Amino acid sequence: MGGAPGVVAMVKDRxxxxxxxxxxxxxxxxxxxxxxxxxxxxxxTTKAITGAALMKLHD
Incomplete structure (x- = not known):
């Protein structure tokens, strides 16, 4: 079977x-x-969080 039984998502801006x-x-x-x-x-999730932080710092 595999996969996730459910998902929660949120998108935010300033x-x-x-x-x-x-x-x-x-x-x-x-x-x-x-x-x-x-x-x-x-x-x-370390790579995803680090990547997002680096992109934010670069911006």
């Missing part, structure tokens, strides 16, 4: 939120709905 959304479920067994306030672990 003024505020441009987009906030969620899809699917946060628990496959109980079918609990994902929300914009769902909390979950992030793994292997």
């Amino acid at each position: 003024v505020g939120n441009i987009y906030e959304g969620f899809a699917a479920v946060r628990d496959l067994n109980t079918k609990t709905q994902m929300t914009t306030e769902s909390v979950f672990s992030l793994f292997s």
Whole structure:
């Protein structure tokens, strides 16, 4: 099977939120709905965060 049971996304600018959304479920067994306030672990994001920080510094 693989993949993620659900996703939460947010896009912001200097003024505020441009987009906030969620899809699917946060628990496959109980079918609990994902929300914009769902909390979950992030793994292997160091390269993405470092890249974004370097691009921001370059800008």
